[in-house]
Amino acid sequence: MNLSRTARAALWTALGAGLAVIYLPLAVVVVNSFNADRTFGWPPPGLTLDWWGAAWRSTGMREALWTSVQAALGATAIALLLGTMAAFAVQRYAFFGRQTVSLLIVLPIALPGIVTGIALSNTFHSVLGVPLGLFTVIVGHATFCVVTVYNNVLARLRRLGVSIEEASADLGADTFTTFRLVTFPMMRSALLAGGLLSFALSFDEIIVTTFTAGAGVRTLPIWIFENLFRPNQAPVVNVVAAALIVLSVLPIWLAQRITGEASRY
């Protein structure tokens, strides 16, 4: 396109400035986790590793971390199953209400989290009589995690087409054999990418969790939120935040390595 040199420079500057704004606050959190000043005075008067030690020794944090991992694993397992089934149905079949199925899967993330949260907690609490706990957190998380797996598998199925599966059937493989030897291996990386994103989504979630977790269950985001307003806990909270920032690079990096393309969110 015939953009002037000034226009190009302006667009590049906008991109650079935008990325800087995205990353600077995160960088400040990471630097503050080494800040010797308890109240994060800036610039840091000195650097220390004390807070990282204190955070590691915090039992509340470690318990919350373990709860989060369990919840994310459970939700991801369910999301993998439901998301894959729905993606196959929508991509490989034409049926009445296909659009509605897509809409239904997007709905839990399209609606405000607080609505999903209180709707589920109300159903568990007053309709079904299920006590709130880790199980209800997993159910809540799975509901909005389905979409990540669904999107990844759907995109993969669309790209693959059906000719290879038809070839497999023509060569005498039955439905199950074709799935095991042809379809599944070709969509394994999409499942892995969708699963990773679903794990990250669940690991980070706080609103639905707040309403479905009951009194005793504390995921990491809930622990952070509870300690956010306690001044003497600030350095430890900051370390956890910094650790989460560094860790969040992992799922995206892995998903990228696995699929070789930008995964769908």
Added chain:
Amino acid sequence: MRRRLATFLHRHAGVRLSLLLSAPMAWLGLAYLGALAALLVTAFWSTDTFTGNLIRTFTWSNFQDLVTGEVYRTVALRSLGVAAAVTLIDLVVAFPMAFAMAKLASPRTQRWLVIAVLTPLWASYLVKAYAWRVLLSSEGILGWGYGLGATILTLSYLWLPYMILPIYAGLERLPNSLLDAAGDLGARPWRTFRTVVWPLTFPAVVAGSIFTFSLSLGDYITVKIVGGSSQLIGNVVYDNIGAANNLPFAAAVATVPVLIMLVYLSAVRRTGALENL
């Protein structure tokens, strides 16, 4: 046995389809929609002011309070305003970024830029809001303090990648030849943008706005972290469940963002935005 089952499934596409749809539809269609419906029903109940128990008889009173209450109208309008402001800010910031990514960067750089935008999306929401709390606190680097402006700023920051990515995808699908053709026919960049780029990427913009709008509309955590005393709809819902223990009223308030989103979604359906999500 396995053989016969496989043959049966192979011949009956309808059975295969129903099996595939069964679990997802039971979960999302029955359980999730059912939960939403139950919440809607609760909005027409009330609570006993003495015992705090639910009174399961039909009443419009929650919605009457909602419509007549000056406070709620202010909060609803403020939430709408915040959601609109966040969407607008994100659009203005995201479009040039997405354009530089899709049309100026080389394919190799493009891949890295997409990762650069995607990565912070998976950093914890809470951590990002917290980062702004630290930056904006009176001793912080920016030191602007908390309030409605801080809420808008933080929410814009949080949802920015959700706006960049759909627009980037939309621009990537837009053939360069169209831009060249517009240029060859004498259109200046601004005119090319107005008559070619914008109309063709509009569905992608709307797709991004669904995220920024919906996510802002339901938020109450950011408000608690950087918002000071200016509450949004989400806070009213939250406070009525926690402190006030009035689930029916909370449910009635929660219908407001849902209604707004449903109106918004049905309004944008025709643009084809839903396929861009």
